[in-house]
Amino acid sequence: MSNFISFLGEHIDKVYVLILSIFVGVEVIGKVPSVLHTPLMSGANAIHGVVIVGSIIVMLNTEPDNILLLSLGFVAVILGTLNVVGGFVVTDRMLEMFKKKDKK
Amino acid sequence: MTNQYILDIIYLIASVTFVLGLKMLSNPQTARKGNLYAAFGMTLAILGTIFIYENPNGETFRTSVNLGLIFGGLAIGTTIGWMTAKKVKMTAMPELVSLFNGMGGACAALISLLEFHHNVGHTDRISIIMAGLIIGSVSFSGSMIAFMKLNGTLSKSIRLPNYNIINLILMIVTVGVAVFVVASGTDSSMWLYGTFALALMYGIFFVVPIGGADMPVVISLLNSFTGLAAAFGGFLYNNQVMLTGGILVGSAGTILTLAMCKAMNRPLFNVIFGAFGETAAAGAGASTKGSIKDITISDAAVLLNYSKKVIIVPGYGLAVAQAQHIIHELELILEERGVQVKYAIHPVAGRMPGHMNVLLAESNVDYGKLSEMEEINPEFASTDVVLVVGANDVVNPAAKNDPSSPIYGMPILDVEAAQHIIINKRSMNAGYAGIENQLFYDPKTSMLFGDAKDALTKLVNEIKTL
Missing domain, CATH: 3.40.50.1220 (TPP-binding domain)
Known part of the structure; x- marks a missing residue:
């Protein structure tokens, strides 16, 4: 228990960010029309691709001769990029359909 | 030191674009721009990390090997991701979202696997790593099953007898093993990969019995899982943008999941535990x-x-x-x-x-x-x-x-x-x-x-x- 409290204490700024982000996430998409559910899910999907930053950090922290870690990290970078790029491009393609049509 | 501050500012800008992007995505007029804002923020965060990030211990390896592999990975991922996303038919969109979601989950799980041995002895970091590992793996294997269900490779809902109880036991065992790893402070790869395998299995068992009609809800749920896994990475690296991005998706994804459940009038609990019963369907058919x-x-x-x-x-x-x-x-x-x-x-x-x-x-x-x-x-x-x-x-x-x-x-x-x-x-x-x-x-x-x-x-x- 004291471990848990000291963990919270040491990371209190992160905990603040965490709690406030939860509220922001809830508020920001509170009133989305169901038409946009799929693009929104897809867009959110692309945003959690931010995990790629973690895989880049792994790569930057690994000695250049540690082949095993580097190759696994390399795979992680590819996977993360797929998530980010694929996610944003698919979302864009979905939203392209919603642009205003010029009515004659 | 100033470099670190610059990176912090870049992360701040990226986090703001994520919030703005999500906000704009919930309105048809601004949605497309919102998506582009978020993509711009993401690019900033990625480039900033590559060029400015400094390891707190001062051991950052920016050699041609490391950078080469990073850019190689980015290039390969971008090419494949871009082409797949551009070529896919509109009808196949949902399964593609599921596939990309699985990639993110796998990325998070891999990071946990890679960081485990560096951090043995730090109980707090090991618990974050194990949490990220489990959630990322569940999200990965679950998304793959959802992907196969949507594209028709896996058309039937396979239901073992008492699958709810089996799943519950599997979940308890997975979490139990992870807790053991954290508590015992072991550095054994066997336990690490054991947890990984159990979590992958749980992801499969979790999605397999769920009927195809409920798949959107499942994908949305797994989407928020991956967000959580990314947020754990943020805790691990003290990285603000991973934390805010991950949590945003985690909470927004959860709300979206609930909104979908509401539209179908199916409580989330029923979606997960009460997959459309075959017996009930047979009974109704006999009318x-x-x-x-x-x-x-x-x-x-x-x-x-x-x-x-x-x-x-x-x-x-x-x-x-x-x-x-x-x-x-x-x-x-x-x-x-x-x-x-x-x-x-x-x-x-x-x-x-x-x-x-x-x-x-x-x-x-x-x-x-x-x-x-x-x-x-x-x-x-x-x-x-x-x-x-x-x-x-x-x-x-x-x-x-x-x-x-x-x-x-x-x-x-x-x-x-x-x-x-x-x-x-x-x-x-x-x-x-x-x-x-x-x-x-x-x-x-x-x-x-x-x-x-x-x-x-x-x-x-x-x-x-x-």
């Missing part, structure tokens, strides 16, 4: 059957041509048959003949909420012609013909009047209020939920069997000759 009535193309054409008001109810069958363009053509020709045409979009029509709208928008259907369930339901009574194309469960009256039906309570489109109902279907097979539809036996209903694209093309040609 009274009437006779069904066929309609020929020419009769249907006449009926539609001389109506005042027609409502089209598109479903997944339309998407599968790629009939979104021909339905638009049908709409145009009917409008030309003075028929008022509208589309009734059930919140879960297609495979994902909003899926139908995206498809119809692709074929240039006017946004204003798409009506949501609440606004269109009172209009059915004044409608001459309802044309149901490849939809089934969303028009099943059992949801209103048969408490024993597995979909009882789901809001449906009140098509039976209309004068005539024409249902285009490939066969008499039950819908996605596997339930018999009493509407087909309604005396006002006529069945137009055949592939949606094929039947609609003939229908359009027939109307042209009238």
